[in-house]
Amino acid sequence: MVLDLLVIGLIITLFPLPIMAFVLVVSAPRGTRKGLAFILAWLACLVTVIAIVLLLTGGQPPPPRSPPSVAALAATLVIGVGLIFYSEHRRRRRRRTVASPDSAANARSADSARSGESLNSRMDDATGWSAAALAVLLQPWGMVGAAAATVVQADLSHGASFVALMAFCLLATSTLLAMELYAVFSPEKAQHALRNMRAWLERHKEPAIVVTCLVLGLWLVGRSLYQLTG
Template identity: 30%
Template sequence: MGQVLGDVLGFAAAVAVSPLPIVAMILVLATPRGRRNGLLFAAGWVLGLSALGAIVLAIAGPGGASSKSQPATWVGGLKLALGLLLALFGLRMWRRRPKDASQAQLPKWMSTIDRLAPLKVFGLAVALAALNAKNAPLTIAAAASIASAGLPVGQQIASLAIFVLIGSLGLLAPLGVFLIGGDRAKTTLGNWKQWAAQHNIAVMAVLFFVLGLKLIGDGIGILTS
């Protein structure tokens, strides 16, 4: 299980430091019912990561992701494809990053967060976690690594739970600051939001490129072993 955790922690860290979901959480906390909406947003995020990871485990297990405690060939192909996708996505983001970080703009949909009903706040978090083009490949890769390690079901569930926990720390940090500091935390959260908004593209581009190269290496290693 230790080797599996070593594989998935990198993916979990990349999910955790995704700037846009962190900015979304800070905007949610700034709404009139920030405490409730923040908790709903965190719950939706955790559910989204857990559901996607569980689906991959459910499919990969019967699909023979592990053969004699070694990853199956198709797992190598999956990691290679995900790695190429992430590396190309990272290069594309880096080329499109603003030359001046102060000119970076948030997506237009973020301007509507203060008007979302609680159920839509929850749904937005689920979508950002499980359907986002950035987080989904990382979660799929992590779950595939878990499924291909030949672990008992209990250890697979525990590994996925650790991935979800680490992957949620980026959102839980501003939520914790808000719950503890209340109105006094607004300045701190505002500074976090400004930094994340300005450096979102550069941070994610580097992360995707590096993790993409790792997945490409993992995939080639499995396919040639």
């Protein structure tokens, strides 16, 4: 369970879409306050999902080969397969975009630029509640679902399970926390660095989405099949 949660947490913290949104949040007026609201809502989602699973299991892992145990592994397998298919879908879409004529690509670039400007404007006027809602909407729920299926194996009678759950929440939030702290303690440098990060992510977000989803999907499929057939 520990290794699975660490892998899932690492992929979540590297997933580009929430990072791009958080950069916009922190770069807006009163960005550090909005960023804190984003992080608190993000953490609240993770903690709520974990708490619901532990409430259902009573903090005790189901016996191996029992229906709840098999159901959790089956859910992990389905999520893993879904992530692999989603990765392939994004890869094919990017491939079609690259192969499209220059005029269509330029039109899409212009649309993307206008969309980015519009989002920037909305974030300037956004409140802390808006930032929190954005965190909930952009939570990679498929990956969080995989974490929930893994938490079924948690045994709260052992302190290691508490440590693993806390480590997962912190790891899944670590990129956001690092950017928030950077913005608090070095606001001028942070603004420049975050703008550069956003520009880089806009150019590379599609390959990053493809790779992160594929890696986690293969991991989940491999682990679930091993445990189902072992």
